[in-house]
Amino acid sequence: MLLGFKTELKLNNQQRSLLAQHAGVARHAWNWGLxxxxxxxxxxxxxSNDKIKFPTAIDLHKWLVALVKPQHDWYYQVSKCAPQWALKALADAWKRCFKKTAKPPKFKKKGKHDSFTLDGSLKCDHQKIKxxxxxxxxTYERLPHGYQPKSVTISQKVNRWFISFKIEIEPASTPKSVDVVGCDLGVKSLATLSSGLVFEGAKSYRKFEKKLSRLQYLARHKVKGSNNWKKAQKQIAKLHFKIANIRKDTLHKLTTYLAKNHSKIVIEDLNVSGMLANGKLAKSVADMGFYEFRRQLDYKTQLYGSELIIADRWxxxxxxxxxxxxxxxxxSLSERVFxxxxxxxxxxxxLNASLILASLAVSSTVSACGLVSADTARMKQENNIESTLSRIE
Structure with missing residues (x-):
């Protein structure tokens, strides 16, 4: 099983300059190719009669070496992998666009999502990587022991550099203390389990909303592009990054607890995009991170040998x-007691909703892949609910 590993780099000023130079070359190659x-x-x-064949990533790299590199000497000061992988990513972006699974790629701007990919002679050793x-x-933490990645991606966020690569892990089935658990997500409490446990959400955005609003207000009165404006933007970005990290930490602790200690976990297929369209609930829903919760639970159940069952949206x-x-x-949503x-x-x-979800783990409406089809669930729900509840009891 392949998992992504990402950690922060501990750099000096010279290394920061080299990383920024690599990111700049990769960005230039992307924009040129685009x-x-x-x-x-x-x-x-x-x-229509005189069409030119759309270039592949290899074609773009050949033209880059022949046309662009001789005009810009700073291309030779960085690894050849940085522009090569940037053009490969551009070709993949156009493929997704042609298949109509994504929008057309856009030009990149300095300071926004700076990243580059390297391959070749990579070596990991405790808390450093070559x-x-x-x-x-x-690095600030120990790297996976005995694993040498084939490629790494180095990215910048809020003036901090991170390195990420894929590692292969064998799924391990841990002993489970609970067989079946239903998990009901909400905006008041992040998760309510059928066992009676209630997990409160971090609500990090609500906690720092006033501070964020103050920083944004002060930034509006600065000249755009000035040094003071740039400092204000960095402060706002740092606070956003802190809010996101607090939210992710809460979700990681909850999903790890669920996957490690429960054999079967039942959740609902929530329409998160539809919930975000509700102006009264959008802020609370986004602050909880429902999509990230399901994403983490999806791979952690495979990692720890548990089963994820997703109830039908209806x-x-x-x-x-x-x-x-x-x-x-x-x-109604205001009725908090059933x-x-x-x-x-x-x-x-x-709690009542989580108990109902737990009953689906032994219900005949659950298919082999763990999904409850809409038609089957609606037809059999009323007939099977009493029998499934009696089995749990």
């Missing part, structure tokens, strides 16, 4: 009673 390919596309549209031309780079987990199986016709008219059962709304 301008050239756009000219070719415009020519082919205007002249890369071509630049040499040994120290499955009425919040409206169904976990005691008798009666389904309510409507349930009250069943059929059996007078009273329970916390999120």
């Amino acid at each position: 301008a050239l390919t756009k000219q070719i596309l415009d020519h082919n549209k205007a002249n 890369v071509p031309v630049i040499g040994w780079l120290k 499955f009425a987990s919040s409206k169904t009673c976990s005691n008798c199986g009666h389904k309510k016709e409507s349930l 009250e069943c008219e059929q059996c007078s059962f009273v329970c916390d709304r999120d």
Whole structure:
């Protein structure tokens, strides 16, 4: 199983300059190749009879060596891998565009998403890694033991440099303390488990919202492009980075706990993009990080030998009673306590939903791949809910 490993580099000023130079060459190669390919596309549209073959990554690199490198000596001061991988990434971006799975690639700007990729003579040793031309780079944490990557990507964010590469890990099935758990996500609490545990979200954006607003207000009154404006932008970027890291840390701890200690985990297929379209809930939904939660849980269940079951998006987990199986016709978001008219059962709304989700782990509506189809779930939901709840009890 391939996993991505990313860590921060511990650099001196000379190494920072070399990394920035590599990122600049990669950005220049990308922008040059993008301008050239756009000219070719415009020519082919205007002249249908005299079309030029769209270049591959190899063609672009050959033209770069013949036309661009002789005019710019600083290309020879960095590794040849940096522009080569940039043109390869550009060719892949155009392929995704032609398949209509992504938008056309855009020109890159200095200071935004600076990165480059290197391959060749790479070597890892405890807390340092050797890369071509630049040499040994120290890291703040120990690198994976006994693994030599084939390529590495070095990127900059908030004036900090990170290195990332892929490592191969054998999935290990850890002993599980709980067989089945239902996990209901929400904006009030991040996750409510069917076992009764409630995990509060970090709500890092809410915590630093006033400070962020103040920094953005001060930045608006500075001359754009000035040194003071650049300093203000760095402060804003650092705070955004801190907010994102706090959110990721909370999600990593929760998903690791779920994958390590539970054999089967049941969650809902939430329509996150639709929830973000709601102006009243968008800020709270984005602050929780529902998509990142599912992404992390997806690979961690494979890593620790557990099973992830995703309930259908239209499955009425919040409206169904976990005691008798009666389904309510409507349930407003303000009703935080579930009250069943059929059996007078009273329970916390999120806990009731998690209990219903846990029942799906043994339900016949769950397919072999762990997904609940919309048609099957709606047809069998009311008939099977009572039997599945009795099995859990």
